[in-house]
Every structure is written in C-alpha cells, then in structure tokens.
Amino acid sequence: xxxxxxxxxxxxxxxxxxxxxxxxxxxxxxxxxxxxxxxxxxxxxxxxxxxxxxxxxxxxxxxxxxxxxxxxxxxxxxxxxxxxxxxxxxxxxxxxxxxxxxxxxxxxxxxxxxx
Amino acid sequence: xxxxxxxxxxxxxxxxxxxxxxxxxxxxxxxxxxxxxxxxxxxxxxxxxxxxxxxxxxxxxxxxxxxxxxxxxxxxxxxxxxxxxxxxxxxxxxxxxxxxxxxxxxxxxxxxxxx
Numbered sequence: 001x002x003x004x005x006x007x008x009x010x011x012x013x014x015x016x017x018x019x020x021x022x023x024x025x026x027x028x029x030x031x032x033x034x035x036x037x038x039x040x041x042x043x044x045x046x047x048x049x050x051x052x053x054x055x056x057x058x059x060x061x062x063x064x065x066x067x068x069x070x071x072x073x074x075x076x077x078x079x080x081x082x083x084x085x086x087x088x089x090x091x092x093x094x095x096x097x098x099x100x101x102x103x104x105x106x107x108x109x110x111x112x113x114x115x
Numbered sequence: 116x117x118x119x120x121x122x123x124x125x126x127x128x129x130x131x132x133x134x135x136x137x138x139x140x141x142x143x144x145x146x147x148x149x150x151x152x153x154x155x156x157x158x159x160x161x162x163x164x165x166x167x168x169x170x171x172x173x174x175x176x177x178x179x180x181x182x183x184x185x186x187x188x189x190x191x192x193x194x195x196x197x198x199x200x201x202x203x204x205x206x207x208x209x210x211x212x213x214x215x216x217x218x219x220x221x222x223x224x225x226x227x228x229x230x
Contacts, residue, residue: 110221
C-alpha cells in the first residue's frame, strides 16, 4: 500500500464541562480581533459577515459564561464604518486562545517528529 | 476564569488524497478483529450489528482501494454462529492501524506533557 498518500488529520477544540466552547474558527477570529482591534475588520479579513462573526463570539461567551471580546465606542482609529468603535480580547478570551495554541503547537510538533 | 473546567479535546482520522478513510471507530473494530478473529464477535463486543460492522469495513476498503480484512470459511474455532468462519486484518489494515496508533499515542503524550 502507498502509505505516502495517507495523511493523518486532526481537529482540536476546547470543551467546558463536556460542552463545546472554542475551536479553530473562533481562535482565528479572536486572533484577528487582537490584530485589527475591530470585529468588522476581523470579519472581513476572514470572509464572514459582521453578524456571523458576532454570532460566533456570542456563542463562545454563552457557553463560557463570560465575555471574550469587549467593545468600546470611539477613541479607536481602527474601527470600520460598520460596527464602529474598537474591540479587544478579554483576559478570559486570551486564556482560551493560549490553551488552544499550546495544545495545537504541541500536536504540530508531535506530527513533525513522526514524519 | 476557572481554567480547570476547560478541557482540550481532539479527534484524529486518516485521509487518502484528501478524503476520509479511517478513524477511531474503524481502529477499534480492526483491533477487535485482531483479538477475536471474527467480525461477528467484534461487532458484538462493540455493541454494533454485524451488518453495520461490515459496512464500516467496506467503506474503508472502498476509499482505500484495497482490502483491510480477509475472511475464510471454517478452520477457525473463533467464528460465531452468524457470519461464521474467521477474519484477519490484512497488511494494509495493519499499516492503517499503526499509522493511527502512532499519531494518537504521540498526541496523548503531548497532552500529558502539557498538564
């Protein structure tokens, strides 16, 4: 058998009390919020609607029971015309991102060591 | 935030040319075939019907393009009354199992090292 055409594939997510909370999509979204300081710009950069991006964030927050993104009006030069104001990832959001990134990087390293 | 209630969860599978081939369920099934030498006994031990177990195996074989289980009539003391005869995992099946197990063990070790 041609093993070279076989590829191990993995998916990682974070659960709280056995329920899905956070995964690859929300990781990318929060990382974009850290970079752009704006939900609107983050949504645009990931090819999703502003409404959809907020839905993802609200789902994480509902499951987690705490805010992962805080928004403020004005005072930001990065806010877009739609959904203005700025946004930043909270400490709880950063903790989720760090946990996800730590495991993800460990898995990537493990895969590299195998091949 | 109570990080202790957050649990990283992962799923691993094997793809061939970008298409799903083999995962946790088929790994357990082939391992049971190695242990019992019988599809019927393997299916029973995993709480699935004989027909369902064969369906899983046939799906893997169709996607892989080669047999992962070989059966023979008689000559076996492990064959059940239904679906008689014996079954054994082929070299291709063993190669799939080994690839899955290698990555799975590396991930488990990586998770242990993190916590």
